[in-house]
Amino acid sequence: MKKIGMGLVVLAGIFFLGACGNSNKDKTDTAKDSWATIEKDKTVTIGLDDTFVPMGFKDESGKITGFDVELAKAIFDEYGITVNFQPIDWSMKETELENGTIDLIWNGYSMNPAREKKVLFTNPYMKNEQVLVTAKKNKIETFKDMKEKNLGAQEGSSGYESFTTQPEVLKDIVANQDATLYGSFSEAFIDLESGRIDGLLIDKVYANYYLTQNGKIDQYLIIDGEYSSENFAVGARKTDQTLVDKLNSGFETLQKNGTFAKISDKWFGEDVTPSK
Template identity: 30%
Template sequence: MKQSMKKLLTMLLTLAMMLALAACGNSTETGQPAAPEASQAVESNQPENTEASQPQAESDLAYVKAKGKLVIGYTVYEPMNYTDANGNFTGFDTELAILVCEKLGVEPEFVEIDWNTKEVELNSKAIDCIWNGMTIDEERKQNMEITQPYVKNAQVVLVKKGTSYEGTASLIGKTVVAEQGSAGEDTILNDENLKQADYVPKSLQTECLLELKAGTADAAVLDLTLAKTMTGEGTDYADIEIVDFLAVEDYGVGFRKGSDICAEVNKIFDALLADGTMGKLAEKYGLELAD
């Protein structure tokens, strides 16, 4: 009897041990993962290296070089960008841009734009820069990357010869024209007397000269650089003269805000100033370089 009981107890203990081992095996397969795997799971939940995962800002210079060209926005504005009597597209800014593009290792592509929407075209990448006798001012410096000043300019009042002019007060109630979105327009809107004139914005500065010549405008406020070139003896506007200087300013080339092309162009400007190239070009077009 005792022997039978011993055998029974041995069998029960053996069965219990087998069941315990089976239970352990099942918990390993279907339960929590082993320690090394748990460690890996914790590591996978750690935040990624933010510096490596942040996308780098695109280099504007790299973008332009990848295209192989710099798209230059301009309006017809003698002596900066215009077509001469022989049908050649030329001008101070045109020639200067060609020289700079050669140094950058890209081709220049000139695209005529609407001056009033120049910033929109620049930011949409329809153009890569505004290179067209653009006046440097605080608002533009906030919205664009602008080169160092390279040419001096001023806003001047033009009238037909023989017109009585005694300062801007004599234009109160008269018709005055300027290019829309230009420094000339800003000058009119900020002058106490010219604000009381009948201001009519035009699409181009050359249209303003046509209005003066036709007698449909009493005065125009334009860039000195254009006025000197297009009026006086031997021009189509020999009967129009400059009678007043209202604002002295500088020109710069505008790029997209943050563009790294701007710094490269400044370096090229410095080199062209140092070797006299820019001075000779300014003399050719009757311009004065910025200080």
């Protein structure tokens, strides 16, 4: 019996060491520049919120499409690399990146100081701003009109980060000094349309596209905010400088050969290059 017991202990130890080995391997893989592996495997995985129109979302057929999706494919086509798009919980995006579940965060991802501490950003490729969307019938025409009103925002969004870090703009005046949080903007719009919230803090690019595509642009006000404008960029792990350099080079190539403008015109009706 003692021999059997000792055997079980040894086996348990082997399994434990094996598990630790796998864990350490995963940590090692994400602790180095991954470009060589991506180039060898010819695949890269991009994490996105697949409800964020028009940047990256599922269309009626269930296919993932959008401005960022086409842009990413065009850049990695230059390197002969296939892109896998992985829908993620947007509030967990940096964790997914650090764990190695995804290689990049690319889906209308706004640059800000808090995120710069966690990820390595590419050069910005598009401007954006946070706006307040309200139904015209609510008679809310400025941020100050949200006093004691119910506000909605997406969990993990740059809009909610601005809301919390600049409380004097909205947080100090809205009901309960906080916002109702949603997993996606599409869920938030349902509550806005039903009157469960009075205003929605949201990316301007999403608001314009969603309301226009749904034929509701005349029923709502898009109120330009009192937060600073933002830049969209791609987020990578801090160790992935080569990958970021390749993306920056890819952006330059697409802007020079006209591909960026072509994709931009398809989704926005204009060239949204930051320098424009």
